Amino acid sequence: MKKSWLIIILIIIGFGGLYFFSKSHSPQETNSNQASQNTQTPVSSSQYSQNTNPETQNLKADTIEVVHFHATQQCWSCITVGKYALKTIEEKFPDEYANGKIVYKDINVESPENKEIARRYQATGASLYINAIKNGKDFIEEDTTVWRLINSESQYTTYFEGKLKTLLGT
Template identity: 35%
Template sequence: MNRLILALIICCGLTACGNNGTKKSASTDVKQTQPQEQKDRVEVLYFHGKQRCATCMAIEKNAKEAVEAQFADQLKSGTLVFRTIDISKPENETIAEKYEVTWSSLFVSKWKDGKEAYENLTEYAFANARTAPDTFKNGVAEKVRTLLK
């Protein structure tokens, strides 16, 4: 009985974090694709759906705080970009498909000579953003610092 209740709670939590599996028609947003045409940089990408749980909101808040507090100069110069992307909007479908995102996710990517390498930090984010925000912020900052080298 306890396992059934736990399974139901987990299913409800995942549904609240996701975009309920809805697909929108494909279109391209110039603002969303424009940064890919710029110079070498590091991007912190936070994806979310229409509905967000407390942990999802903590991921965005704490990731943004970490980046803004420790990398203000890089943000200003454009060598670091923080982007929040609502995957429930049709104009963001292309980027969501590129990263294979269907619910709240956190990625860090490095663009060098027009080529991208990225890392999915979603598990780390869900494990730490709300329950250990300082650990989460330090981890995100360390990952960004490594990629900026």
């Protein structure tokens, strides 16, 4: 008899814990008017830090390498980070892209022939690095902000264009 009461109490505690856990981890409710206002908030190029590396804040790069590292099998996010970066470069910086001032590289970190460049950038998985080269010196920086912007191509483009313009000194 005591054993069955113990089992019932444990079941009740278990369900109570599940209920509490689901309530504490569910998103906050908003009214539909407020939710519709928050879905497409425009981003200015200054909303996200354009350049957090003090060494490159006033740098006018001779060349910029944008390097998209990825695995052989890519998810939608990994593909999109590279796709939007290349599209921004091609559309917003066509002259710089054509003359090699901005270079885009798509690198599979799992390929043996890319081992050295992955080591140089310290890339082990999906990532986007920007190397601002000035007087032959590399200023390599991983850009993690782009991952937060992949759900809005226009916000990604605005941010990334601003970042590249800052590094170009324009």
